[in-house]
Amino acid sequence: MEKPRILLVENIHTVAKDSLEAEGFEVDLISHAPSETELIPLLKNYSVIGIRSKTEITPAVLKQNPQLALIGCFCIGTNQVSLSNARLAGVPVFNAPHSNTRSVAELVIAEMIALSRQLGDRNTQAHQGRWVKSADGSREVRGKTLGIVGYGHIGSQVSVLAEAMGLHVIFYDVVKKLPLGNARVKPTLEALLEDSDFVTLHVPENSETRGLIGKAQFARMRMGSFLINASRGTVVVIDDLVQAIQEKRIAGCALDVFPDEPASNKDKFVSPLQNLPNVILTPHIAGSTEEAQEAIGREVAESFRRYLKIGSSAGAVNFPNVDLSIRKGTSRILNVHRNEPGVLGEINGIISQAGANIEGQFLATDEHIGYIVMDVAATQAQALAEKINQLSRSIRTRVVT
Numbered sequence: 001m002e003k004p005r006i007l008l009v010e011n012i013h014t015v016a017k018d019s020l021e022a023e024g025f026e027v028d029l030i031s032h033a034p035s036e037t038e039l040i041p042l043l044k045n046y047s048v049i050g051i052r053s054k055t056e057i058t059p060a061v062l063k064q065n066p067q068l069a070l071i072g073c074f075c076i077g078t079n080q081v082s083l084s085n086a087r088l089a090g091v092p093v094f095n096a097p098h099s100n101t102r103s104v105a106e107l108v109i110a111e112m113i114a115l116s117r118q119l120g121d122r123n124t125q126a127h128q129g130r131w132v133k134s135a136d137g138s139r140e141v142r143g144k145t146l147g148i149v150g151y152g153h154i155g156s157q158v159s160v161l162a163e164a165m166g167l168h169v170i171f172y173d174v175v176k177k178l179p180l181g182n183a184r185v186k187p188t189l190e191a192l193l194e195d196s197d198f199v200t201l202h203v204p205e206n207s208e209t210r211g212l213i214g215k216a217q218f219a220r221m222r223m224g225s226f227l228i229n230a231s232r233g234t235v236v237v238i239d240d241l242v243q244a245i246q247e248k249r250i251a252g253c254a255l256d257v258f259p260d261e262p263a264s265n266k267d268k269f270v271s272p273l274q275n276l277p278n279v280i281l282t283p284h285i286a287g288s289t290e291e292a293q294e295a296i297g298r299e300v301a302e303s304f305r306r307y308l309k310i311g312s313s314a315g316a317v318n319f320p321n322v323d324l325s326i327r328k329g330t331s332r333i334l335n336v337h338r339n340e341p342g343v344l345g346e347i348n349g350i351i352s353q354a355g356a357n358i359e360g361q362f363l364a365t366d367e368h369i370g371y372i373v374m375d376v377a378a379t380q381a382q383a384l385a386e387k388i389n390q391l392s393r394s395i396r397t398r399v400v401t
Contacts, residue, residue, distance in 0.1 A: 003024075003025070003026065004025060004026075004046075004047040004048050004069065004070075004308060005025075005026045005027075005028070005045060005046045005048070006020055006026065006027045006028070006046065006047075006048040006049070006050065006304070007027075007028050007030070007042070007043065007046040007048070007050070008027060008028070008029045008030070008049075008050040008074075009029075009030050009031075009033060009034060009049070009050070009051055009052070009055050010031070010032065010033050010051060010052035010053075010054060010055055010074075011031045011052075012029065012050055012074045012293075012297060013074075013294050014029070014297070015294050015297040016050065016074065016298070016300065017029050019297070019298060019301040019302070019305070020301050020304060020305065023305050023309070025048075025304075025308070031264075032263065032264045033051075033052070033054035033055045033263050033264065034055060035263070036056060036058055036060060036061060039055065039061055040060065040061055040064050040065065043061065043065045043068060044065065044067075046067075046068070047067050047068060047069045047070065048068075048069065048070040048072070048304065048308070049068065049070075049072070050071075050072040050073075050074055050300060050304070051071070051072070051073055051074065051080065051081075052073070052074050053073075053075050053077060053080060053284065054080070054261065054263060055080065056080045056081075057071055057080065057081040057082060057086065058082055059082050059085045062082060062085050062089050062091065063085075066089070068089075068091055069090075069091060069396065069398075070091060070092060070094075070304065070307060070308065071086060071091055071092070071093045071094070072093070072095070072300040072301075072303060072304055073093065073094065073095040073096070073300070074095075074096060074296050074297060074300050075095065075096065075100070075287065075296065076095060076096065076097055076100065076153075076154075076287070077095070077204060077205065077232070078095050078317050078318075079204065079205040079206070079232070081093050083317065083318040084318070086318055087318045087319060087366075087368055087369060088368060088369070088395075089395065090336035090369065090395035090396040092307060092316035092318065092319035093316060093317050093318045093319070094300055094303040094307070094316055094317070095300070095315075095317055096295070096296040096299040096300050097153060098153055098299075099292055099295035099296040099298075099299050100286075100287030100289070100292035100293075100295070100296060101153045101154050101157050102157060102291075102292070103286065103287050103288070103289040103291065103292040104154045104157075104202075104230055104287050105154055105157040105158045105161055106161070107230060107256070107282075107285075107286045108154075108158050108200050108228055108230060108286075109158065109162065109165070111228050111254035111280055112141050112146070112162075112198050112226070113141055114254070114280060115198075115226045115228075115251070115252045115253070115254055115278060115280065116138070116139050116140070116141050116144075116226070117138050117139075118137060118138055118252070118278050120278065120279070120280045121277060141165060141166075141198075142165065142166035142167065143166060143167070143168070144167055144168070144197040144198065145167065145168045145169075145170060145195055145196050145197050145198070146158075146159075146162045146167045146168070146169050146170070146196065146197070146198045146199075146200065147170050147171070147172070147186070147192040147193065147195065147196030147198065147200070148169065148170070148171040148172075148183075148200055148202065149171070149172055149189065149192065149199065149201045149202065149203060149212075150171075150172075150173055150201065150202035150203035150204075150231065151171040151172075151177040151179075151183075151185075151202075152173075152177075152202060154202045155171060155173075155200075156177070156180050158200060158202070159180050159181065159183045160180055160181060163180075163181045163183065167198075168182075169181070169182065169183040169184070170183065170184050170185070170186050170192055170195060170196065171183055171184075171185055171186065171192070172185070172186045172187075172188065172189050172191070172192040173185075174208070189212075190217075190220050193217055193220040193221045193222075194220055194221070194222065195222075196221070196222065196225060197222060197224075197225050197226070198225065198227075198228065199213075199225065199226070199227050199228065200227075200228040200229075200230070201213065201227075201228065201230070201231045201235055201236070202230070202231050203231050203232070203235060204231070204232065205231075205232035205234055205235070209231075209232065209235050210234045210235070211234070211235075211237050212235045212236070213227070213235060213236045213237065213240075213241075214236075214237035214240045215237070215240040215243070215244075218240055218241070218243075218249055218250065219249070221244075221249065221250055223248075223250075224248075224250070224251045225250050225251065226250060226251055226252050226253060226254075227241070227250055227253040227254075228254045229253070229254075230256040230257060230286040231257060232257055233255075233258040233259040233260070233261065236255070238258070238259060238271070238272060239272065241253060241273065245273075245276050245277070245278075245279065246276070251278060252277070252278030252279060252280075253273070253278075253279055253280070254279075254280035254281075254282070255273065255279075255280070255281055255282070256282045256283075256284055256285060256286045257286075258271060258284075261283075261284060262283075265283075269283065303315055303316075306323075308400075309400060310324075310326055310332065310400060311324075311332055311373050311400055312324075313364075313371060319366075319369075319371065320364035320365055320366050320369065320370065320371040322363075322364045322371050322373050324360060324362045324373045325360075326375070327359045327360050327375045329378065330359045330360075330375040330376060330377060330378060330381075331375070331377070331378040331381035331382075331400070331401045332373060332374065332375050332381070332399065332400045332401070333372075333373075333374045333375075333376060333381055333384060333385045333388065333397065333398075333399055334371075334372075334373055334397065334398050334399070334400065335347065335371070335372045335374075335385075335388050335389070335394060335396075335397045336370070336371050336394070336396050336397070337369065337370050337372070337391070337393045337394045337395055338368070338369060338370070338393040338395065339365045339366065339367065339368055339369050339370045340393055343370060343391070343393050344363060344372070346391055346393075347372065347374075347388055350384060350387045350388055350391075351374070351376070351384060354380060354383070354384055354387075356377060356380045356384060357376065357377065358375070358376060359376060359377075360373075360374070360375040361373070361374045361375070369395065378401060381399045381401070382399055385397050385398065385399045
């Protein structure tokens with residue numbers, strides 16, 4: 001970890017590479033999402049990896065790359081990483097939960113208007129030389145009701161924008177959330193579906209959200225309503241959505257995410273939703289604006305810098321959060337260990353036996369691991385770290401100066 005090599009995949013914005021290289025790190029950048037088979041040998045030369053939404057860090061990737069010490073998701077979601085396995089290996093995972101919020105929210109608003117005015121179909125017809133000028137089925141969004149499923153960073157931002165455009169906003173979330181503006185909370189998903197002209201999904205991918213919107217939910221939606229999904233592809237049962245559109249239960253949909261997505265721009269995209277009326281399909285671009293990708297690149301690169309140079313784990317999604325200010329004239333020992341009784345005593349015992357003085361110390365734990373940051377005299381740090389790392393319950397130890 002003295003000079004960690006960093007691999008960035010999936011066309012992560014070059015500002016991340018530039019920022020990290022300016023800090024003295026060696027960084028390689030590739031454009032595609034490597035498969036597990038490709039990634040396992042590829043990672044052998046790296047201790048840090050930055051990914052987006054398609055590259056999967058599986059238990060096998062972690063097991064066969066014990067030198068991997070840090071993972072960054074240059075996006076909001078982290079479901080593509082085996083977080084529990086990374087935690088047990090002492091590998092923190094960082095993401096960018098806020099940087100593309102506005103970009104996603106703006107796309108949702110644009111898609112509401114596009115669906116309500118059938119812009120996708122009108123655009124295609126005009127390109128084909130067909131002049132279809134008609135007001136049939138074309139409506140304003142003002143005065144309509146938008147139902148937001150998941151009222152987190154993006155959902156609440158959509159709420160603010162939608163209300164400014166004159167929509168009534170309702171939302172449903174499994175966690176109690178404070179409504180913004182005049183938004184009203186609904187007690188159940190079903191109640192939201194029944195009262196919405198537009199439904200937009202902003203939920204993570206987990207066992208509770210897979211297949212969240214299927215045949216039963218479409219039956220609850222208002223006739224002629226619209227569905228927007230810019231969250232995760234597995235949240236909507238695609239075959240049931242196709243049926244709902246064909247039966248004209250819903251008047252259209254806009255999907256930016258899909259259960260199966262091409263690994264790169266060179267691969268063909270196929271979906272049963274293709275060529276259906278008033279269906280907008282976009283290639284997972286909700287957060288893909290230049291502003292958002294640059295902001296994400298800066299945010300996660302800064303998390304990398306702080307963890308690698310001073311041991312700060314603030315913002316890690318699977319790891320005890322520690323952020324201790326640096327003390328001049330010291331070196332910092334960073335230790336990840338199994339969270340079991342007596343570990344801190346063993347570590348402090350090593351410090352005491354060496355006659356070293358702890359200038360600063362901070363320990364944070366979760367149910368599985370502990371993360372301790374200690375500042376000691378620079379001349380003693382390396383020898384102490386080696387002894388601490390030999391403890392039976394130590395997972396990994398390093399020194400930063």
